[in-house]
Amino acid sequence: MEYQDSEKAVEVATRVEAFMDEVVLPREREALANDEVITNDEIEAMWEMAKDRDLFAPQMPEKYGGQGLDFSDMLPSFEQVGRSLIGALSIRANAPQEGNMHTLEMVGTDEQKEQWLRPLVQGEISSGFSMTEPMQGGGSDPKMLRTTAEKDGDEWVINGHKWWTTDGLTADFLLVMARTNMDAHPYSGTSIILVPTDTDGVNIVRNIPHMGGHSITEREGGHAEIKFENVRVPVENTVGEENEGFQIAQMRLGGGRLTHCMRYSGMAERSLDIAKAYLSKREAFGDPLAEKQSLRHKIADAETKLHAARAIVRHAARELDRSEARIEVAMSKTYTANVTNEIIDLAVQCCGANGIGRDLPLAHFYEDVRTFRIVDGADEVHRRSIAREAFEDIKEEELEYICRFDTNRQMH
Structure with missing residues (x-):
């Protein structure tokens, strides 16, 4: 099928497909057949092979060690890595790392990019995105967010309870969604704050047992439940503008x-x-x-x-x-x-x-x-949004026709 992908997108995706077929899928098949765990060393060896083939982190700019593909151009490559249980991981395009890289690259300060983004892209560190909370906190209705961050001098003091933080067990830092202006609507009073996991008060409670939790690699960061208890980080750890989380x-x-x-x-x-x-x-x-x-x-x-x-x-x-x-x-x-x-x-x-x-x-x-x-x-949640938009687009001529039709029916 032709999807009007650019020449660059097709060219890179073709090379990603070859990498999957020649390197990744054979190792996956072997691991499944022998009930083996693919080691971190093996994954890092795949990263080096991906770098040699100019396939590593296709979604990131070249100055951070990626391939610098535009968003639309990288999608066909993401489809190719999806064919394998370890495909996205093998070229450093796996969630949530990919999304956190994108966030820091998009709105992070120069200092944040050097300290956190560059080693994150290279696989030297790991990260998590802490947004979802237990009942009755933020989830499908994110306005219910309960985690707070209050300023004390030049520090944020964070308190809250998160769960389903993917890769939270092994993360070196978390991007935490927290209310920073309780007088404002959550959509205009919430910030994203970068919190190193070795900060005092960051308590990893457990890995939540879950469907699909059987990994064939050592590099399994789970889905963590985390409590933030008077966690102090510098205000400069705010990612992007304050209250625009x-x-x-x-x-x-x-x-x-x-x-x-x-x-x-x-x-x-x-x-x-x-x-x-x-x-x-x-x-x-x-x-x-x-x-x-x-x-x-x-x-x-x-x-x-x-x-x-x-x-x-x-x-x-x-x-x-x-x-x-x-x-x-x-x-x-x-x-x-x-x-x-x-x-x-x-x-x-x-x-x-x-x-x-x-x-x-x-x-x-x-x-x-x-x-x-x-x-x-x-x-x-998505259907709610789609339906809301659909009902905002009712045509006046159709309303008039329906009303006229209903009036005529009542007359007879």
Whole structure:
């Protein structure tokens, strides 16, 4: 399919695809077959190979060690890395590191970029994004944010309770969303503050047990529950302007949602490839399963929906270059999350017992993809935004017609 990707985007994605096929996928298959854990040393060796091939951190500027791709140009590469359980990690394009890099590069001070961004890009340190809170705190309704940061001289004093901070167990620093002006609406009174995890009062409570928590690498930072108890950091650790945390988070999440969509569409593509290969070899009731019409129709529907998902994400990316593209991103995230969920479920079903076994990556994919309908905004939140926009666009002529039609009916 042609998606009007630029020559640069196609060229880099082609090289990323080759790296996945030649280096990453063979090691993943071996690890799954032998129930092995891929070590940190192996991942770092992949980083060096990615650097040699000019593939490392494609989303970051060259001055920080990345490839300097524009947002739209990097999406096809993200789709290629999504085909592997370790693909994004192998080229340093994995969440939440990728999103935190983008945030610091976008609004960080020069000092923050040198101290935190540069080593983050190179994989020398790790990070987390602390926004979500336990009931009744910030979550699908971020206005419910309860964590506070109060000024005491030239320091912030942070108190709050966060959870689901991805990679929080191993993070060297956290980007913490906190209310910094309690008299203002949360959208105009919240800031993002950089907090080193070795700061007094940062208490990592636990790794939250969760669906999809089976990693095949040592580099597993979990989803941490964290309490901030009178945590003091300099006011200069504010990331971006004070009280503009929600605007910055929206910029971070908009692009992050689309990169997630592309990674998961790559996962769906790999799942379909596995399912089609299995169906073509597995015989039952006298024929290969690939000859059964009901399965062929399901595969056809899956291919069609995946094509539509790829197209809608690319359209949203083009719009994001020009505007906030809030509705386009919401549509892309909701549609792609549900399509990839359906496709991976189909692949598991097609492969039967092999689908639920862990010799293939499908069982891992299946657990991972279900979370995609919740993380980065639950389906219901995005549909609420889409519906609100839709009902703001009711045409006056249609209202007049409906009213006239209803009046005539009452007369008869």
